[in-house]
Amino acid sequence: xxxxxxxxxxxxxxxxxxxxxxxxxxxxxxxxxxxxxxxxxxxxxxxxxxxxxxxxxxxxxxxxxxxxxxxxxxxxxxxxxxxxxxxxxxxxxxxxxxxxxxxxxxxxxxxxxxxxxxxxxxxxxxxx
Numbered sequence: 001x002x003x004x005x006x007x008x009x010x011x012x013x014x015x016x017x018x019x020x021x022x023x024x025x026x027x028x029x030x031x032x033x034x035x036x037x038x039x040x041x042x043x044x045x046x047x048x049x050x051x052x053x054x055x056x057x058x059x060x061x062x063x064x065x066x067x068x069x070x071x072x073x074x075x076x077x078x079x080x081x082x083x084x085x086x087x088x089x090x091x092x093x094x095x096x097x098x099x100x101x102x103x104x105x106x107x108x109x110x111x112x113x114x115x116x117x118x119x120x121x122x123x124x125x126x127x128x
Contacts, residue, residue, distance in 0.1 A: 021047065
């Protein structure tokens, strides 16, 4: 046995995570809309990893001190991945907008629109 058994557990778990996570997981594939715009999803990716093990010393008569004794090993590893959408980037009509998906998105959207509403009110007053 070249390395400790925990090494193979960790290697297997990390390779599995690597297969699940790629750049398109964070910034998704663009989707083209009917009017020629493009929507790109943006996500938050979190992952966790744990591994552990234990060797059990079984009482055996010492055979030869030069011979390396392999102790029984028990171990495990695990990983978890969470993907949460955070925003959508909308490209089209000569502009780029970032539309957040959070709970505060409505308030942020209202704050973004306030200057446009003020301009429209000014235009209405001028025309009267």
